[in-house]
Structure formats: structure tokens, C-alpha cells
Amino acid sequence: MFVPGSEATSEPPLPAAARPLVVQKFGGSSVGDADRIRRVARRIARERDGGSDLVVVVSAMGDTTDELLALAAAITDDPDSRELDMLLATGEHQSATLVSMALQALGVPAVSLTGAQAGITTDGRHGRARIANVDPRRVRQELANGRVVIVAGFQGVSQTDLEQAETTTLGRGGSDTTAIALAARLGATRCQVFTDVRGIYTADPRIVADARQLAVIGYEEMLELAHQGAQVMQVRAVELGWVNDVVIEVLSSFEDAPGTLIKEDPFVEQRNKVRGLAHDRNVAKITLVAVPDRPGVAHQIFAPLADAGINVDMIVQNVGHAGSTDMSFTIAEVELGRAKRILGPIIRDLGFREMTADSAVAKVSIVGAGIHNAPGYAARMFGALADAEVNIEMISTSEVRITCIIAEDQVETAVRALHAAFALERPEAIQGDPAARPGGGETTSGAA
Amino acid sequence: MFVPGSEATSEPPLPAAARPLVVQKFGGSSVGDADRIRRVARRIARERDGGSDLVVVVSAMGDTTDELLALAAAITDDPDSRELDMLLATGEHQSATLVSMALQALGVPAVSLTGAQAGITTDGRHGRARIANVDPRRVRQELANGRVVIVAGFQGVSQTDLEQAETTTLGRGGSDTTAIALAARLGATRCQVFTDVRGIYTADPRIVADARQLAVIGYEEMLELAHQGAQVMQVRAVELGWVNDVVIEVLSSFEDAPGTLIKEDPFVEQRNKVRGLAHDRNVAKITLVAVPDRPGVAHQIFAPLADAGINVDMIVQNVGHAGSTDMSFTIAEVELGRAKRILGPIIRDLGFREMTADSAVAKVSIVGAGIHNAPGYAARMFGALADAEVNIEMISTSEVRITCIIAEDQVETAVRALHAAFALERPEAIQGDPAARPGGGETTSGAA
Numbered sequence: 001m002f003v004p005g006s007e008a009t010s011e012p013p014l015p016a017a018a019r020p021l022v023v024q025k026f027g028g029s030s031v032g033d034a035d036r037i038r039r040v041a042r043r044i045a046r047e048r049d050g051g052s053d054l055v056v057v058v059s060a061m062g063d064t065t066d067e068l069l070a071l072a073a074a075i076t077d078d079p080d081s082r083e084l085d086m087l088l089a090t091g092e093h094q095s096a097t098l099v100s101m102a103l104q105a106l107g108v109p110a111v112s113l114t115g116a117q118a119g120i121t122t123d124g125r126h127g128r129a130r131i132a133n134v135d136p137r138r139v140r141q142e143l144a145n146g147r148v149v150i151v152a153g154f155q156g157v158s159q160t161d162l163e164q165a166e167t168t169t170l171g172r173g174g175s176d177t178t179a180i181a182l183a184a185r186l187g188a189t190r191c192q193v194f195t196d197v198r199g200i201y202t203a204d205p206r207i208v209a210d211a212r213q214l215a216v217i218g219y220e221e222m223l224e225l226a227h228q229g230a231q232v233m234q235v236r237a238v239e240l241g242w243v244n245d246v247v248i249e250v251l252s253s254f255e256d257a258p259g260t261l262i263k264e265d266p267f268v269e270q271r272n273k274v275r276g277l278a279h280d281r282n283v284a285k286i287t288l289v290a291v292p293d294r295p296g297v298a299h300q301i302f303a304p305l306a307d308a309g310i311n312v313d314m315i316v317q318n319v320g321h322a323g324s325t326d327m328s329f330t331i332a333e334v335e336l337g338r339a340k341r342i343l344g345p346i347i348r349d350l351g352f353r354e355m356t357a358d359s360a361v362a363k364v365s366i367v368g369a370g371i372h373n374a375p376g377y378a379a380r381m382f383g384a385l386a387d388a389e390v391n392i393e394m395i396s397t398s399e400v401r402i403t404c405i406i407a408e409d410q411v412e413t414a415v416r417a418l419h420a421a422f423a424l425e426r427p428e429a430i431q432g433d434p435a436a437r438p439g440g441g442e443t444t445s446g447a448a
Numbered sequence: 449m450f451v452p453g454s455e456a457t458s459e460p461p462l463p464a465a466a467r468p469l470v471v472q473k474f475g476g477s478s479v480g481d482a483d484r485i486r487r488v489a490r491r492i493a494r495e496r497d498g499g500s501d502l503v504v505v506v507s508a509m510g511d512t513t514d515e516l517l518a519l520a521a522a523i524t525d526d527p528d529s530r531e532l533d534m535l536l537a538t539g540e541h542q543s544a545t546l547v548s549m550a551l552q553a554l555g556v557p558a559v560s561l562t563g564a565q566a567g568i569t570t571d572g573r574h575g576r577a578r579i580a581n582v583d584p585r586r587v588r589q590e591l592a593n594g595r596v597v598i599v600a601g602f603q604g605v606s607q608t609d610l611e612q613a614e615t616t617t618l619g620r621g622g623s624d625t626t627a628i629a630l631a632a633r634l635g636a637t638r639c640q641v642f643t644d645v646r647g648i649y650t651a652d653p654r655i656v657a658d659a660r661q662l663a664v665i666g667y668e669e670m671l672e673l674a675h676q677g678a679q680v681m682q683v684r685a686v687e688l689g690w691v692n693d694v695v696i697e698v699l700s701s702f703e704d705a706p707g708t709l710i711k712e713d714p715f716v717e718q719r720n721k722v723r724g725l726a727h728d729r730n731v732a733k734i735t736l737v738a739v740p741d742r743p744g745v746a747h748q749i750f751a752p753l754a755d756a757g758i759n760v761d762m763i764v765q766n767v768g769h770a771g772s773t774d775m776s777f778t779i780a781e782v783e784l785g786r787a788k789r790i791l792g793p794i795i796r797d798l799g800f801r802e803m804t805a806d807s808a809v810a811k812v813s814i815v816g817a818g819i820h821n822a823p824g825y826a827a828r829m830f831g832a833l834a835d836a837e838v839n840i841e842m843i844s845t846s847e848v849r850i851t852c853i854i855a856e857d858q859v860e861t862a863v864r865a866l867h868a869a870f871a872l873e874r875p876e877a878i879q880g881d882p883a884a885r886p887g888g889g890e891t892t893s894g895a896a
Contacts, residue, residue: 034519034522034523037523038523068542071482071542071546072545072546072549074482075482075485075486075546075549075550075553076549076550076552076553078553079549080548080549080552082559083545083548083549083552083559083560084545084549086541086544086545086560086562087541087542087545087546089541090538090541090542093534093535093537093538093541094516094519094535094538096534097520097531097532097534097535098519098520098523098531098535100528100531101520101523101524101527101528101531101532102523102524104524104528104531105523105524105526111530111531112531112534114534116610116611116613117610117611117612117613118611119611135611137611138611138612157610160610161610162564162565162605162608162609162610162613163564163565163566163567163583163585163586164565164586165564165565165610
């Protein structure tokens with residue numbers, strides 16, 4: 001993972017910029033057509049008029065990525081990941097140039113850069129590259145020339161030799177990751193992630209009518225929310241922000257309203273409270289019945305899944321009896337077919353009784369720093385689900401989270417019941433009025 | 449201009465390839481959709497099965513370039529040429545990756561390269577860059593690894609530092625130029641240009657029903673045909689092929705038929721014959737009436753047009769009388785508005801009587817090596833036009849061409865009359881049967 005300061009320091013330190021630097025990121029729906037691109041340009045111009053230097057990271061326009069994938073699928077059902085990366089990266093090249101043109105049309109000096117030009121090198125793994133380094137020579141040079149720098153998100157190159165450099169894409173949430181890596185490397189005062197919602201909510205507002213927008217959330221809490229299914233920010237981008245201490249602001253690209261700040265929260269210990277709910281329907285549960293209860297069996301099951309790139313999420317193994325045990329685990333629903341094909345021969349070799357799979361399950365989670373040290377929360381969660389007649393199939397916990405696997409068709413019932421049980425619609429006494437927030441008047445004093 | 453051998457020789461010479469190398473180029477309509485891309489891939493695979501190493505240059509799919517231009521136009525009416533180059537280059541990136549995927553799906557090892565990866569550097573002029581050098585390190589490495597190399601046409605980069613390298617496009621006909629530059633640098637045995645016609649014809653077959661496909665044409669003749677409006681190959685690509693002595697074959701991507709070879713023709717002197725006709729409707733004529741007849745006036749008129757990048761084609765100045773003269777010249781019709789705006793103030797300064805402009809004119813040309821030394825051709829051309837009641841407004845000649853400016857609505861009449869007058873439908877005795885040509889059994893023996 002990229003951490004500023006961990007790189008070689010051959011580069012002389014640059015003088016501190018006279019103007020604060022803000023990194024902004026606009027997602028695909030924000031730049032979905034020419035009108036929206038012009039609107040984004042006006043928003044960028046306004047921020048620049050406010051006195052900031054700006055680096056802007058953009059995703060591909062609207063459905064471009066899906067359309068390119070469909071084109072590849074029309075040609076082959078097994079596209080080479082290296083070719084696919086070259087293909088998909090063009091979507092962000094296009095949106096970056098168009099945003100740059102729109103700014104220039106407003107009289108704002110601007111330049112678009114590819115991932116390569118922005119100095120983003122990766123570990124070279126196609127389709128799921130991780131950023132290895134950011135060498136912002138060109139970005140700094142363009143900023144010094146007074147330009148707004150538009151960077152094509154979601155991509156980097158495998159190395160710095162022009163002919164050998166291979167385009168690599170960063171996988172899901174890649175543009176968020178680009179933005180936060182640049183913010184970290186450039187020492188930006190803030191990384192603003194513009195999206196189609198106003199910020200982070202206590203629960204999905206489409207399910208819970210009185211879901212409340214949070215003014216601030218800590219990195220760890222946000223990480224758990226993202227990991228448990230909140231779609232607003234990707235896990236890896238939050239992680240990168242956390243490790244590099246980048247203040248992230250999630251906000252709407254369609255309305256002028258304060259968003260949610262993601263940052264280190266020194267009052268977490270004192271708050272000790274459920275901050276939000278997450279749910280995820282893209283879950284499948286596999287149960288292995290009568291697994292031989294001997295050392296090494298778990299490795300034999302999970303190593304081949306890991307080799308195939310299938311992430312196993314929750315794992316529950318019951319207490320064994322008579323030399324065998326039952327084991328359940330969850331994976332992403334889209335991976336179920338592949339997982340079953342991989343596990344088929346292993347099951348026969350190891351002599352399980354049977355394997356069952358259920359894709360009609362979902363996860364619901366409560367998230368809040370300090371939950372783990374306050375036993376009352378688990379009981380209240382289970383009680384609220386029981387009162388709503390939602391059956392719990394699996395449970396897992398972390399420092400800041402409790403997750404239950406339930407039937408998929410009970411997700412909305414469960415989320416509403418939990419939101420009410422923890423009174424998440426009530427403004428937190430420990431936070432100032434979100435509307436007053438951008439001025440810095442926030443009062444995050446402790447309370448439970 | 450790029451000429452092999454003119455570059456630094458720091459690179460050690462590579463051993464001669466065991467297999468002949470062929471460069472193929474497919475235009476936008478050849479790769480217009482997934483089906484056509486698969487068909488192109490089958491064609492490439494067949495050529496490769498025949499024992500050749502292959503480098504394939506592709507244009508953007510179908511209308512992609514126009515769609516990208518429309519997108520830019522929806523955002524600004526004056527897009528920056530640097531941003532436009534980044535935007536347009538994505539079209540060729542996309543088609544290159546898709547052709548590579550289609551080959552891989554056929555079991556043919558393939559890799560797509562951007563202009564940068566293919567080592568194509570340019571003079572850096574956006575929108576109309578010229579190739580400065582081709583460093584085919586990566587291309588040779590991929591060929592040595594047994595891969596078909598698909599190169600994104602129409603583009604190069606301004607320099608070789610990854611972060612500073614700017615994408616530059618080569619302007620109209622850019623992909624042809626890419627293909628011929630690669631063929632020259634790699635020492636290919638042939639550069640095949642696949643298009644939507646079967647080859648070079650004596651006249652546009654849409655106008656002249658019995659227009660005949662030529663089996664062979666010399667570089668100079670082809671250059672004049674292209675320059676005078678034949679759309680099949682761009683002038684600069686033919687020039688590059690001529691200077692580097694690349695054998696070019698123009699052929700159809702939709703049917704399996706022999707095309708037309710463009711190559712040095714040692715029998716030109718003996719043939720001494722009209723080979724083909726060209727016409728161009730994209731012409732406008734400007735006449736300056738009563739131009740002061742003194743030194744330096746022509747410079748004052750044409751220098752500002754050249755500065756604005758407006759190409760002046762034919763220039764005719766009549767013999768002066770009473771200290772003034774009339775001057776007519778032609779430009780591309782699409783440049784007429786700009787040219788008039790530039791010339792307006794100059795006319796006032798120089799004291800012309802008036803400027804008239806006519807965009808309802810067109811060029812028709814007869815082309816054939818040796819025409820200039822055989823005076824009978826001009827007389828026959830003018831006679832044929834007179835018999836067809838086509839008025840000639842301007843005339844210009846070169847070593848291998850005679851061009852007349854006529855009324856635009858008489859183009860078809862003129863072309864048909866000239867085709868008949870020079871009996872171009874008759875097979876040339878000096879050439880073998882085109883159908884037998886690919887086997888090398890061509891008999892280009894002299895005859896007039």
C-alpha cells in the first residue's frame with residue numbers, strides 16, 4: 001500500500017503551495033452527458049474561484065464501462081485481462097478530456113492527464129491492480145502553471161518505460177482510490193468525493209424513510225459500513241485514506257449541500273454508539289455438512305478458493321461431534337457458480353456428506369466504534385430482529401460491527417427494525433448541526 | 449519525414465526474421481462492429497497461417513471518431529487540439545484491443561499496442577502531427593514471442609518520457625501513415641491497406657459503370673490521383689511509401705479478391721498513358737479582381753492563408769494590363785468562410801477592386817506518368833470536355849497530371865466523357881491478368 005514518506009526521497013521537497021490544494025473526484029453519473037460535464041466544470045470553477053488549487057479525478061461517463069464490456073463480450077466470452085484493461089481505460093481518458101474542455105470553455109486553464117501522465121504506477125495486476133507509487137512530477141508542474149489538473153481515474157501503468165508500460169485498471173472503486181492516492185501524495189487539505197447521494201447515512205434512505213445523514217464518521221466505522229455493503233465508497237479507498245490520514249468528504253454532485261466527512265475521530269471512545277446500518281444482498285452461503293474434524297481441512301477448502309480469487313467473508317464452524325463438524329461461509333453471490341465447481345472435487349476427496357448453497361441470503365450490520373466493548377448492543381440487535389420475526393442464520397463480529405446473515409427477502413424489514421431500535425433517526429447530541437459544518441464549528445464532544 | 453536508415457544506429461541490427469513480415473491496415477468500416485471485427489480477425493489468422501509474421505494497424509470503429517467529435521462539440525465550439533487528440537486516440541485504442549481479443553478467441557496469440565507502445569514519436573503538432581521516428585523495440589519483441597501485433601493507428605506521442613509524453617494524432621489518413629511507417633521501419637515485404645473498395649480504379653465506379661481496377665500503379669501516379677480527390681489512400685501515406693519504397697497493396701476487406709499494388713514502376717516511361725481519373729467536389733474558387741501588378745502582392749495574399757493552415761491548391765494569374773491583374777486560386781470548400789474573413793482586410797489594404805468566391809466548382813484530373821511529355825493528351829482532354837459541353841474555368845498541370853476546374857454539377861458528365869475519350873475501360877496490354885497477380889506472375893512488359 002502507498003504511504004507518503006515511505007518512498008525514496010530523491011525528489012527535492014517542493015516549496016509549500018501558496019494556495020490550498022483540494023482533490024475532487026466525480027463518478028460516472030456525475031459526468032454522464034455533455035450537460036452534466038458542463039455542470040461539473042462550473043462546480044470545479046467555483047471551487048477554484050474560492051482560492052484552491054485543484055486536482056480532479058473522473059470516472060468514465062455514465063454507462064461507458066458497461067458498454068465497453070458488452071462490446072468485448074460480443075467478441076469473446078473470455079477477454080484477456082490485459083486487453084480489457086487497455087479497452088476500459090479509454091472511458092476515463094474520454095471523460096477527462098471532456099471535463100478539461102468544459103473548463104477551458106469557461107476560461108479556466110485546465111489539462112487532462114492519463115494515469116501514466118499523472119505518474120500512477122501499479123503492481124501490474126490487470127483488472128485489480130494496486131497503486132505502487134505516485135510520482136506527481138507532471139501534476140505539480142501543471143498546477144504550478146496555474147492549471148486545473150483533470151486525471152483519468154481507475155488506472156495506472158505497470159512501469160515507467162514508455163513502450164513497456166502496460167495500462168492496468170484498479171478494479172471496483174478504482175477512481176476513488178486514484179483520488180485518495182493523489183490527495184495523500186500531494187498533501188491535499190481534503191479529498192472531495194462527489195456522488196449521487198448527499199453523504200453517508202445511518203441506513204439506506206431508499207429503505208428507511210427517516211435515515212439521517214452523518215456529518216462526520218471515523219475511518220474504521222466507514223470501512224465497516226463500506227465492507228458490509230454501503231455502496232457510497234469502496235473499502236480500499238477508505239483504507240488508503242485511513243493509512244494516509246486523508247480527510248475525505250463525500251457529497252452530492254447534483255446539489256449544493258454539505259456532505260459527510262470521513263476522518264480520524266478522537267472522540268470515538270466516548271461516543272460508543274451505533275452510527276449506522278449496512279446491508280448487502282450480494283451474498284451467498286455455502287454449508288459443508290459433516291466435514292472431517294481434523295487439522296488441515298480448513299486449509300484444503302479455502303486455499304483453492306483463495307487461489308481462484310474468491311473472497312470468503314464470514315466463516316462459522318460449529319462445535320464438532322463424532323469426529324465431524326458443519327462449516328458455513330459466505331461469498332459474493334456472483335461467485336457462487338465458480339465456488340461450487342472448485343469445491344466439487346474437494347468434497348469428494350475429503351469425504352463430506354454434502355454441500356448446500358443458498359443465494360437467497362443477505363447481510364445486515366450495525367456499525368459503531370466501541371460496539372465490541374458494550375455487550376448491550378448485540379443483545380439489542382438480536383432482540384430487534386426477533387421482534388421483527390427475522391431469523392438469524394449466522395453471526396460475526398468485529399471491533400466496530402455486528403453482522404447477521406438473514407433471508408434476503410427480509411432485508412428491508414430488518415433494516416427498518418434496527419434503525420428504529422437504535423433510534424438512528426435522532427440527531428446525535430455529540431455533533432453540531434450538519435448545515436453549519438463547513439465553517440468548522442463542529443462540536444464532537446462525548447455522550448452516550 | 450521518416451526514412452529508414454536516417455535514424456541513429458545505436459540499436460544493434462536484429463537477425464533477419466525467419467518468416468516474411470506483412471503489415472496490414474484495416475479502416476474504420478472494416479472494424480465497424482463486433483461481427484466485422486471477428487471477420488477481420490479470421491482474415492488476419494488466414495494470412496498468418498500462410499506463414500507471415502503480422503503487424504496490423506487499425507482505425508477507430510465505424511463512426512467512433514465522428515461521435516467523439518460530436519461529444520466535444522456539445523461541450524465547446526472550440527475544443528483544445530491537445531485535449532481533442534487525447535479524446536480521439538481512444539477510438540483506435542478500443543478497436544485495437546477488440547481485434548486482439550478476437551484473434552485470441554481464434555487461438556491466435558495477439559497483443560494490442562498504443563502508438564506510444566509501438567514506439568511512434570511525432571513532431572508534437574496536435575491534430576496534424578508528422579511521424580518523427582519509429583522505435584519498434586516492443587513490436588519486435590512481441591513478434592519474436594510469436595504474437596500478432598495490433599497497433600492503434602492515427603497516433604503517436606510527442607516524446608519518450610512517460611509522464612511528459614503527449615498523445616498526438618496524425619490527421620486525415622493517419623492510420624495509413626502509421627501502417628506505412630511501420631512497414632518501412634520493420635522492412636515488411638508488403639503493406640496491405642484494406643478498405644471498402646477492391647483497389648484503385650480508372651475512375652470512381654459509382655460514376656463510371658465500366659471503370660476498371662488497376663493491377664499496378666506507380667507511386668507518383670497514385671500520389672496525383674490521391675491529391676486530386678481519389679479517396680482510397682491519403683497523399684501523405686503514399687508519399688511515405690514512395691520515399692521508403694514500401695510496396696503497398698490496396699484491397700477489399702469484404703471480399704477475397706486481388707487488389708491494386710502501388711510500387712515503383714520501371715516501365716512508366718514506355719507506358720506513357722493515362723492511367724486514371726480523379727475528381728474532387730470539395731473545392732472552392734476565389735477570384736481577386738484587379739490586383740495591383742507589383743512584386744510582393746502574391747506574398748501578401750498567400751502568407752496569411754498559409755499561417756492559418758489553409759492549403760491553396762491551384763493558382764492562376766492572368767497576364768496583367770494597365771498595372772493590375774486578375775488572380776484566381778482554389779482551396780478546400782470547407783475553408784472558404786475562414787479564407788474570406790482573412791482576406792477581407794487585406795483586400796482593402798491592397799486596393800483590389802473585388803473578391804468573388806464560388807463554391808459550386810469541382811476538379812477533374814487525368815493522371816498518368818509521362819503525360820507532360822506527350823502534348824496530345826491535353827488537347828484530347830479539352831476536346832472531350834468541349835464535346836460534352838463542359839466549360840473549363842481553370843487549368844493546371846504537373847509531370848503526370850492535367851487538372852481542370854469545372855462547374856460542380858458537371859462532374860459526372862465530365863468524368864464519363866473523359867473515361868470514354870481515353871478508353872480507360874480497355875485492359876492495358878502491358879499488364880497481366882489482375883486475377884493471376886498475387887502469385888507473382890505479373891508481366892509488366894512495355895507497350896504503348
